[in-house]
Amino acid sequence: MLCMKDHNTLLHITYEDMIKYHGRSFIGGVAMAYKLLELVSAVLTDGTLVRGRFQIVLGVNGPGIVDGIEMATRAKTLGLLSIDQQIARDKDAPSAADGQDGKYYFIVTYAGRTMIVWLRHGLVPQEFLDLADKTHDGTITATETERLQHLKEEIAVFFIAREALSLFHYTLLSDD
Numbered sequence: 001m002l003c004m005k006d007h008n009t010l011l012h013i014t015y016e017d018m019i020k021y022h023g024r025s026f027i028g029g030v031a032m033a034y035k036l037l038e039l040v041s042a043v044l045t046d047g048t049l050v051r052g053r054f055q056i057v058l059g060v061n062g063p064g065i066v067d068g069i070e071m072a073t074r075a076k077t078l079g080l081l082s083i084d085q086q087i088a089r090d091k092d093a094p095s096a097a098d099g100q101d102g103k104y105y106f107i108v109t110y111a112g113r114t115m116i117v118w119l120r121h122g123l124v125p126q127e128f129l130d131l132a133d134k135t136h137d138g139t140i141t142a143t144e145t146e147r148l149q150h151l152k153e154e155i156a157v158f159f160i161a162r163e164a165l166s167l168f169h170y171t172l173l174s175d176d
Contacts, residue, residue: 029064099136
């Protein structure tokens with residue numbers, strides 16, 4: 001459970017809460033967002049995050065990731081979330097399924113401290129990436145669409161069942 005302070009209210013945000021906000025269309029991304037915030041909380045805080053103290057740049061345009069982060073942090077609404085695939089072009093991070101050459105690479109600044117975070121290689125199945133590409137070029141079949149959703153669900157279960165540190169690499173850049 002994520003502890004998020006919003007003004008004077010402490011919110012306890014679960015993965016299920018994020019699913020209620022986003023739905024299941026990009027559930028793997030929702031799970032990744034949850035684990036990313038879990039990692040940020042563990043590394044940069046005493047366990048409580050505060051809305052409005054984030055600056056987040058995503059190297060992937062993933063609807064599930066964006067919605068998951070937004071639901072918990074309100075960073076998109078507050079103008080503190082941006083998407084820039086260029087930040088990851090030359091980085092050794094796994095390719096993302098966004099159809100825009102993105103990578104699972106994130107820059108998260110929280111209360112003046114910056115983390116570079118990237119997903120470990122080998123966690124996202126190639127079949128998922130191949131089918132996602134077909135959604136972007138319009139060649140996916142109904143059977144493949146069904147298989148893709150099944151893979152998204154499997155990826156989400158896999159991510160949620162693991163510790164955040166086992167999913168991501170990170171580097172702490174600054175301590176302002």
